[in-house]
Amino acid sequence: MLPMTQNDGDLDSLVRKRIRALRVAQGWSLEELATRARLSQSTLSRIENGQRRLALDSLVTLARALDTTLDQLVETASDDVVTSPIIDSAHSRMSWPIRAEPGMTVMRQRMTEPPPDNPSRMRAHPGREWLVVLSGTAVLMLGHRRFRVEANQAAEFPTMLPHAIGAEGGPCELLGIFDRDARRGHQRGDADTANGE
Numbered sequence: 001m002l003p004m005t006q007n008d009g010d011l012d013s014l015v016r017k018r019i020r021a022l023r024v025a026q027g028w029s030l031e032e033l034a035t036r037a038r039l040s041q042s043t044l045s046r047i048e049n050g051q052r053r054l055a056l057d058s059l060v061t062l063a064r065a066l067d068t069t070l071d072q073l074v075e076t077a078s079d080d081v082v083t084s085p086i087i088d089s090a091h092s093r094m095s096w097p098i099r100a101e102p103g104m105t106v107m108r109q110r111m112t113e114p115p116p117d118n119p120s121r122m123r124a125h126p127g128r129e130w131l132v133v134l135s136g137t138a139v140l141m142l143g144h145r146r147f148r149v150e151a152n153q154a155a156e157f158p159t160m161l162p163h164a165i166g167a168e169g170g171p172c173e174l175l176g177i178f179d180r181d182a183r184r185g186h187q188r189g190d191a192d193t194a195n196g197e
Contacts, residue, residue, distance in 0.1 A: 012054060015074055020048045022066045037065035103180030108134070110173050115141045115166030122162035127182030130156040131165075136172030140165050 023033045034044040038061065046052035047062075063073045085094035085108070093109035116122065122141060131138075132154040140147040140155050141164045148168065149155050157163065159182045165174070 011074065011076060013050070014076070015054060015059070016048055016050055018073060019062055019066070022068065023048075026066070033062075033065060037061045105178050107176045107178065108173065109176065110171055111138065111165070111167040112171045113166050114168060115139050115164040119162065122164045123159070124162045125159050125181065127159040127179045128156070129159055129163075129176055129178055129182045130154065131174050131176035134173040134175055136170055137168045138165055138172045138174060139168045 023030075026033075028036075030044050030048075031041050034041040037044065037058075039047075039058065043052060043058075044062075047054065047058065059073060060070055063070045066073075083096055083099075085096050087094050091109070092111070093107055095105050095107040098104040098106060131149075133149045133151050135151050137151070138149045140149055140157075141162075142157055143161050143163075147155065
């Protein structure tokens with residue numbers, strides 16, 4: 001058996017706390033989780049309390065019973081928890097990539113112009129978008145439909161529908177989540193706008 005390092009001890013303690021926290025979050029007693037994981041209640045209690053060695057087969061069974069994966073159960077905290085935005089002054093927006101989902105981006109944007117009234121200026125591209133209005137009122141043009149989205153309201157739509165968004169009655173601020181395809185579509189659209197198209 002290999003000697004346990006300080007980091008191993010920290011991970012061991014983290015995994016035990018995580019098992020207990022996940023069980024409590026589900027509202028399950030020791031007995032309920034033990035039954036689901038096909039372990040004895042005393043074994044589960046000793047695992048949570050650090051009185052029993054963490055065995056791989058037990059962790060796999062517990063992860064399944066807790067509706068998670070072994071990777072998530074033993075994942076260590078990242079040192080770079082806090083990130084700074086990428087600032088795009090030309091388009092009045094900030095964006096943050098999501099590390100756990102490399103294709104996803106969160107973007108905050110301030111809009112002052114109404115959406116284009118010319119349907120040929122609406123975009124369509126693969127992907128999905130989700131957005132919430134932080135302040136003001138936004139207008140979402142989606143195909144032939146027009147939606148008013150007020151502060152604290154959200155909208156989600158497939159970006160293959162021709163769409164455009166703008167402000168109504170003054171500036172509005174949006175926070176949007178884009179998958180990889182939607183982000184690429186917007187980057188191409190920004191480049192077209194910059195080139196006068």
